[in-house]
Amino acid sequence: MAWISGYIIPKGWKALTWFRSIHMDSEIYPNPKEFNPSRWDNYTPKPVTFLPFGAGSRLCPGNDLAKLEIAIFLHHFLLGYEVERLNPQCPLMHLPHPRPKDNCLARIKKCSRSVA
Ligand code: HEM
Numbered sequence: 001m002a003w004i005s006g007y008i009i010p011k012g013w014k015a016l017t018w019f020r021s022i023h024m025d026s027e028i029y030p031n032p033k034e035f036n037p038s039r040w041d042n043y044t045p046k047p048v049t050f051l052p053f054g055a056g057s058r059l060c061p062g063n064d065l066a067k068l069e070i071a072i073f074l075h076h077f078l079l080g081y082e083v084e085r086l087n088p089q090c091p092l093m094h095l096p097h098p099r100p101k102d103n104c105l106a107r108i109k110k111c112s113r114s115v116a
Pocket of ligand 1: 060065
């Protein structure tokens with residue numbers, strides 16, 4: 001048994017951090033649901049306010065690889081393809097991860113004058 005913030009956690013239970021409640025906290029991220037990539041410009045997060053890869057001894061060991069892969073993929077995808085979502089008004093689902101309910105169904109066309 002352990003006490004955490006006034007709650008009793010029985011022996012053998014698992015306690016998970018609900019990362020979304022941190023990343024969607026409007027006191028940390030004003031208007032958190034707005035798509036606003038500029039919110040990251042020159043932004044240095046305060047400790048434990050930005051945890052996409054977890055933290056501490058269970059920090060995701062693949063985090064640098066994942067960021068590199070995402071950067072390479074986005075470079076080629078955004079420069080080389082046109083994307084048209086088939087259901088742009090499709091609502092979001094939140095479990096296990098936030099995403100459109102249709103899994104972002106889209107028509108993808110390779111650009112003819114692609115430089116990627
Ligand atoms: C965008 C991509 C990724 C995200 C958002 C992500 C996120 C996470 C998160 C939140 C955890 C749990 C941390 C915790 O339990 O507190 C985790 C664990 C883990 N991730 Fe990732 N991850 C990503 C990619 C990867 C990749 C590419 C690899 C391996 C090549 C990887 C391997 C692992 C492993 C092995 C663990 C378990 C670590 C442990 O329990 O000690 N992840 N990841």
